[in-house]
Amino acid sequence: MSLSRAEIVEQLKEIVGPQQVVTDEETLRHSSIDRFRKYADIHGVYTLPLPAAVVKLQSSEQVSRVLAFMHQHGINGVPRTGASATEGGLETTVRDSLVLDGASMNSIVNIDIENMQATAQCGVPLEILENQLRAQGYTTGHSPQSKPLAQMGGLVATRSIGQFSTLYGAIEDMVVGLEAVFPDGTITRIKNVPRRAAGPDIRHVIIGNEGALCYITEVTVKIFKYMPENNLFYGFTLENMKTGFAILREVMVEGYRPSIARLYDAEDGSQHFTHFADGKCVLIFMAEGAKGIAQATGQGIEEIVARFPECKPVETSLIETWFNNLNWGPEKVAAEREQILRTNNMGFTTEVSGDWSAIHAIYNNVIQRIRQTFPHAKDITMLGGHSSHSYINGTNMYFVYDYNVVDCKPEQEIDKYHNPLNAIIVEETLKLGGSMVHHHGIGKHRVQWAKQEHDSAWYIMQGLKNVFDPRGIMNSGTIYPNEK
Numbered sequence: 044m045s046l047s048r049a050e051i052v053e054q055l056k057e058i059v060g061p062q063q064v065v066t067d068e069e070t071l072r073h074s075s076i077d078r079f080r081k082y083a084d085i086h087g088v089y090t091l092p093l094p095a096a097v098v099k100l101q102s103s104e105q106v107s108r109v110l111a112f113m114h115q116h117g118i119n120g121v122p123r124t125g126a127s128a129t130e131g132g133l134e135t136t137v138r139d140s141l142v143l144d145g146a147s148m149n150s151i152v153n154i155d156i157e158n159m160q161a162t163a164q165c166g167v168p169l170e171i172l173e174n175q176l177r178a179q180g181y182t183t184g185h186s187p188q189s190k191p192l193a194q195m196g197g198l199v200a201t202r203s204i205g206q207f208s209t210l211y212g213a214i215e216d217m218v219v220g221l222e223a224v225f226p227d228g229t230i231t232r233i234k235n236v237p238r239r240a241a242g243p244d245i246r247h248v249i250i251g252n253e254g255a256l257c258y259i260t261e262v263t264v265k266i267f268k269y270m271p272e273n274n275l276f277y278g279f280t281l282e283n284m285k286t287g288f289a290i291l292r293e294v295m296v297e298g299y300r301p302s303i304a305r306l307y308d309a310e311d312g313s314q315h316f317t318h319f320a321d322g323k324c325v326l327i328f329m330a331e332g333a334k335g336i337a338q339a340t341g342q343g344i345e346e347i348v349a350r351f352p353e354c355k356p357v358e359t360s361l362i363e364t365w366f367n368n369l370n371w372g373p374e375k376v377a378a379e380r381e382q383i384l385r386t387n388n389m390g391f392t393t394e395v396s397g398d399w400s401a402i403h404a405i406y407n408n409v410i411q412r413i414r415q416t417f418p419h420a421k422d423i424t425m426l427g428g429h430s431s432h433s434y435i436n437g438t439n440m441y442f443v444y445d446y447n448v449v450d451c452k453p454e455q456e457i458d459k460y461h462n463p464l465n466a467i468i469v470e471e472t473l474k475l476g477g478s479m480v481h482h483h484g485i486g487k488h489r490v491q492w493a494k495q496e497h498d499s500a501w502y503i504m505q506g507l508k509n510v511f512d513p514r515g516i517m518n519s520g521t522i523y524p525n526e527k
């Protein structure tokens with residue numbers, strides 16, 4: 044027989060101690076959502092079932108005991124660390140869920156310069172780890188825009204990516220080993236080695252699981268030498284996205300690895316680079332690393348861009364200024380809330396990827412379909428996007444859309460605007476063989492396309508869920524559609 048809400052809370056208090064179990068209404072409301080429902084949140088409207096409690100976890104052993112308790116009684120849990128999620132991964136859609144907060148597990152366990160790796164608990168904010176490393180002349184190389192907010196567990200759980208990905212890779216390229224706890228309470232540790240061929244790479248069962256398979260408690264990542272004195276910046280304006288994609292492709296195919304390689308369309312470019320975009324697309328690069336490498340990379344980029352006469356260089360200090368103000372901390376989140384309340388105008392993003400032969404068509408088809416078919420297109424105040432992470436075989440497209448919220452209650456906003464716009468972007472991407480999600484995770488609002496995204500490989504995805512979370516207690520409705 045299932046436990047009542049009061050029984051869940053009582054038994055949890057016995058497991059972790061009463062101080063660690065938070066049940067005040069205000070905390071529970073804010074813990075029932077993430078930034079996908081930021082409009083409703085700003086207006087104080089919460090429509091999802093409130094969790095029974097937020098559990099402040101202190102150790103892997105506690106995580107193990109709590110998961111085993113949930114597993115035994117069929118209680119749904121939503122793992123959380125930095126709470127910067129944007130795709131509904133933190134929404135509590137099941138009654139009497141528990142929010143499993145790992146933010147207090149925040150020790151940097153080891154910085155191992157000899158072996159160029161750092162180990163941190165799941166609740167260590169990336170910015171804290173990065174600052175400690177930089178003080179010693181090293182870097183994680185990971186720099187998502189949410190660096191001041193996000194923590195190591197969530198960064199790994201979402202397969203996050205940072206602004207310097209073209210050089211350092213995304214989080215999956217950085218993770219050496221990890222510790223995680225599975226729903227039956229098993230604590231498992233994947234050891235730190237440079238490489239091995241001992242069967243499939245099981246790190247990938249954990250990286251990107253979005254809390255739907257296991258709880259990440261500790262992470263070891265690679266570190267790199269930090270040499271900002273060698274950074275070189277480049278910026279260009281150009282007429283069209285097609286040329287921009289062609290340049291990005293050339294840079295990647297010729298083997299250059301700038302840390303930043305970004306292409307903005309005219310609308311997005313005007314938003315970010317008001318001081319010089321002049322209604323044009325914008326292409327920017329940063330070269331970094333050891334001096335010789337940074338200079339050779341910069342020279343290579345200049346040579347490639349020179350083959351495209353429509354590109355006009357801009358003063359490099361303009362790019363550096365933009366770069367230094369890119370990240371989002373709590374103050375920008377607060378300012379955004381205030382602005383949305385004042386203007387009723389808000390913005391969202393949807394990030395996808397495609398190979399070189401598809402990406403321009405994905406970009407065009409999405410923009411045209413939104414402009415021509417979205418019933419509330421007149422409320423859109425900005426529609427565009429950028430490519431920010433390139434690979435030898437393709438790139439991503441990060442669509443950005445702002446709109447005025449007109450004639451709808453706060454709780455209706457996502458269905459009137461955000462979800463239909465998301466749907467167009469996902470559908471157009473899947474049609475051309477791309478991936479519907481490049482780096483924010485599937486969350487709960489792209490989950491209806493998860494099977495289509497994976498197609499016949501869904502067999503493997505489903506197998507993981509069946510084996511590791513047979514009772515379906517881990518973040519129900521995230522990655523795996525809720526069949527009930």
Ligand SMILES: Cc1cc2nc3c(=O)[nH]c(=O)nc-3n(C[C@H](O)[C@H](O)[C@H](O)COP(=O)(O)OP(=O)(O)OC[C@H]3O[C@@H](n4cnc5c(N)ncnc54)[C@H](O)[C@@H]3O)c2cc1C
Nearest residue numbers: 124125126127128132187188189194196197203204254259
């Ligand atoms: C302003 C802004 C900018 C952003 N920029 C970027 C960017 O540049 N690149 C990028 O990749 N993302 C970006 N994001 C998205 C977000 O920051 C990332 O997804 C980040 O990795 C989430 O980390 P977090 O600690 O905040 O996780 P949370 O928000 O707490 O959780 C995210 C997801 O991971 C799960 N989870 C959290 N902790 C654990 C754990 N310990 N074990 C298992 N599952 C867990 C949660 O259940 C949830 O599904 C941005 C978000 C914002 C608000």
